[in-house]
Amino acid sequence: MEYILMIIGAVLVNNIILVQFLGICPFLGVSSKVNTALGMGVAVLFVMTLATLVTSTLQMYVLVPLNITYLQTILFILVIASLVQMVEIVLKKMSPSLYKALGVFLPLITTNCAVLGIAIKVTEQPVIASHGFSILDSTLYAVAISIGFIVAIVLFAGLREQLELVEVPKGMKGVPIALLTAGILAMAFMGFSNLV
């Protein structure tokens, strides 16, 4: 039950993009078509799950025992950057078709604040309060959060595809009107706010 609530909370109530404001760059950058948005979402799911698994393990067995948590930011960003590079190389060799689908998005993810943001957030406060800090919980939370990312970016891409056909005042063209649309989408997501 705890896990179901946690997943609903991460996907709808604390949606990473529309409520927590993480990962806005890909949200605005790669959301002009539903297909590419879905590709980006799957790439984020892949990287965020792996990254949170690795960073939580490091936090538990390296940073805390050695009492060097002040190095967290440097260590995490290095781990994420090298992880992305590694995933790229492995995918290229193991599964060229998947690489073709996700390849272009992978380098973009290094500077995606969602990955580092979630990696840091799960270390700051435990995902399920009664369990304390746990690697399994953190990784599951990362999966749930990235599903929320996919939901938001795919919905938004659908809206933007329609937006292409509409006449917009000159100054509002492009990003400003997209931001207003995102604002209305965020308003819709506010409806979930007391769900859990």
Place this chain on the structure above:
Amino acid sequence: MSKLNILTKGFFKENPSLILVLGTCPTLAVTTSVNNALGMGAATTFVLLMSNILISMLKNVIPDKIRIPCFIVIIATFVSMIDLIIQGFLPALSASLGVFIPLIVVNCIVLGRAEAFASKNPVFDSLLDGLGMGIGFTISLVLIAAVREVLGAGSFMGFTFIPANYNMLLFVLAPGAFIVYGFVMAAVRQILNNVEAKRKAKQAKA
């Protein structure tokens, strides 16, 4: 390009968050109050300035192939420094900015300036560029935060002048961030376009 031009181009013409659309996450997240915006702007300016100076100094030492990881380590070092400084001296600001201070590392503005400017230009120019971009980022944050704080909380820099019953809470919540950001961006772009058109008209006359 003149030195003054390098400094001022980041203010409006190449404003990182309003024109180049970089660093959108902090722009949306910390602009609930002007004080937060100023704190975030100052922290980002510090990181931009220091990383630009150091990267520009080291540009001949860093091998080209591994330059991005090197830049990230340099940036992360300064971010950790400012994070610890803020935690130590301004605990209230640290609590309200939260995870967004360590996230300056992945702010595209910082890495973008390192890659596009500091790694190719002399130290003093990079210093001016970092400072200008930082100030431009702060200007945009404060603009957005001012609108959101006045409409949403009825106050400016913590000084309340509209009673709580008349506040539009929506503007401090998540949707308000997107909407105000969109309108401010549209307004600034429109004003810049008008100024540019006027300048061109003047030139054509002369």
